[in-house]
Amino acid sequence: MTSGDRAAEPGAPEPIPASAPPVFADPLDGAAGRPPLDADGIVVDEVARSFGSVQAVRQMTFHARPGRVTALIGPNGAGKTTLLLMLASLLAPDAGQIRIAGADPMRDPRAVRRAMGWMPDVLGTWRTLSPRQILTTVGRLHGMPTAAARARADELIVQARLEELARRPSRVLSRGQQQRLGLARALVHRPRVLLLDEPAAGLDPTSRLELRELLRGFAAAGGTVLISSHDLSELDEIAEDAVFVDRGEVVGGERLVLARQAAREWRIRALDPQALSYQLAHIGVAFDRVRIDGDVAHVALDREEDAADVLARLVRAGVPITHFAPAVGDIERTYLSLAGGRR
Numbered sequence: 001m002t003s004g005d006r007a008a009e010p011g012a013p014e015p016i017p018a019s020a021p022p023v024f025a026d027p028l029d030g031a032a033g034r035p036p037l038d039a040d041g042i043v044v045d046e047v048a049r050s051f052g053s054v055q056a057v058r059q060m061t062f063h064a065r066p067g068r069v070t071a072l073i074g075p076n077g078a079g080k081t082t083l084l085l086m087l088a089s090l091l092a093p094d095a096g097q098i099r100i101a102g103a104d105p106m107r108d109p110r111a112v113r114r115a116m117g118w119m120p121d122v123l124g125t126w127r128t129l130s131p132r133q134i135l136t137t138v139g140r141l142h143g144m145p146t147a148a149a150r151a152r153a154d155e156l157i158v159q160a161r162l163e164e165l166a167r168r169p170s171r172v173l174s175r176g177q178q179q180r181l182g183l184a185r186a187l188v189h190r191p192r193v194l195l196l197d198e199p200a201a202g203l204d205p206t207s208r209l210e211l212r213e214l215l216r217g218f219a220a221a222g223g224t225v226l227i228s229s230h231d232l233s234e235l236d237e238i239a240e241d242a243v244f245v246d247r248g249e250v251v252g253g254e255r256l257v258l259a260r261q262a263a264r265e266w267r268i269r270a271l272d273p274q275a276l277s278y279q280l281a282h283i284g285v286a287f288d289r290v291r292i293d294g295d296v297a298h299v300a301l302d303r304e305e306d307a308a309d310v311l312a313r314l315v316r317a318g319v320p321i322t323h324f325a326p327a328v329g330d331i332e333r334t335y336l337s338l339a340g341g342r343r
C-alpha cells in the first residue's frame with residue numbers, strides 16, 4: 001500500500017517523527033490525563049464494562065489524538081478487545097463516555113461508522129467473495145454509488161498489491177494477503193479514525209514497511225490511528241503515543257514512571273570482541289550489568305547519559321565499536337518492566 005490515503009486537511013496537526021520517544025498516556029496526570037469530550041480523535045473517559053462478575057474494563061481514560069499513531073498495549077486479558085468493541089460501537093459500556101471524531105458510539109453509531117475504519121484481527125466472513133466484490137460491497141454499504149464503489153475497490157486493490165487475486169475467492173488468500181485486504185476494507189470510505197487489531201500479523205517484511213508508511217501517511221494527513229498489538233518492536237517502530245492497559249485499567253502514575261525509569265539494555269558490538277569485554281570491565285561497568293552473547297555485549301544502563309559516557313570511554317580506550325544501540329525500544333522496555341513488576 002502507499003501512504004497518504006487522505007488529503008491533508010488545513011489545520012492538521014504537525015506529525016512528530018516516529019523516531020522520537022513515544023508519549024505515554026497517564027490518566028493520573030491531572031493536567032493531561034482527562035481529555036475534554038469534544039476533543040477530536042478518540043476520547044475514552046472513565047469507561048467500564050463487565051461480563052457478569054468479570055470486570056473486563058474497570059476504568060479506562062485516555063485520548064488518542066489526531067495526527068498521531070497511538071499504541072494500545074497490555075497483557076492477555078487486559079481488556080483491549082473489550083475496549084475496541086466499545087469504540088467500534090459493537091458493545092455498550094456500563095459506565096463512562098466514548099467519542100470517536102466527536103460522535104458517541106451508543107447515541108450515533110452511524111456517525112461513528114462513517115468516521116471510523118476498523119480492521120479486526122481476522123478478516124471474518126465473506127470467504128466466497130473476491131477481494132474486489134468485498135471492497136465494492138463495503139463501499140456500497142457506506143452509501144457509495146456502484147461506479148464509485150468499484151473505482152475505489154480497484155484503487156485499493158492496487159494499493160494492497162492484490163491485483164492477481166482480485167477476482168479469486170478470498171478464502172485462497174494467505175494470512176498476510178488477508179491482512180492487506182482487511183486494511184483495504186477499513187479504508188474504503190476514507191475514514192478519519194483507524195482502529196487496528198494486530199495489523200502486522202502474518203505480514204512479510206515488505207508489507208510491514210508499507211503498513212508503517214501507510215499509517216504514518218494517514219496520521220500525517222490528520223487521521224487518528226489506534227493500534228492494539230502484542231508485537232512490541234513493531235509498535236516501537238510506528239507509535240508516537242502509547243497507552244498501557246492492565247487488568248482493565250490504564251497504567252499510570254508512579255507505576256508507569258518507575259517502569260519508564262527501568263534500566264535499559266544497550267547492544268554493543270566491536271571489531272575486537274575481546275577488547276570490548278576487557279574495556280567494559282576496565283572502565284568500571286559492574287560485571288552484573290554486562291551480558292556477553294557471542295560477539296555482542298549487552299549492557300544495562302540507567303540513563304541515556306550513562307550510555308553516552310560508556311560509549312565515549314570505550315572509544316577513548318581504542319575499542320573499534322561498530323554498533324551501539326538500545327536493545328529494545330521504549331514501548332518494549334516499559335512493557336517488560338511493567339510485566340516484571342507484576343510477577
Ligand SMILES: Nc1ncnc2c1ncn2[C@@H]1O[C@H](COP(=O)(O)OP(=O)(O)OP(=O)(O)O)[C@@H](O)[C@H]1O
Pocket residue numbers: 051054055056057074075076077078079080081082083
Ligand atoms: N463475552 C465475554 N464474556 C465473559 N468474559 C469476557 C467476555 N469477553 C471478555 N471477557 C473477559 O474479559 C477480560 C478481558 O478480555 P479481553 O478479550 O478484552 O482482553 P484482551 O486484552 O483483548 O486480551 P488478549 O490480549 O488475550 O486478546 C478477560 O478476563 C476475558 O476473559
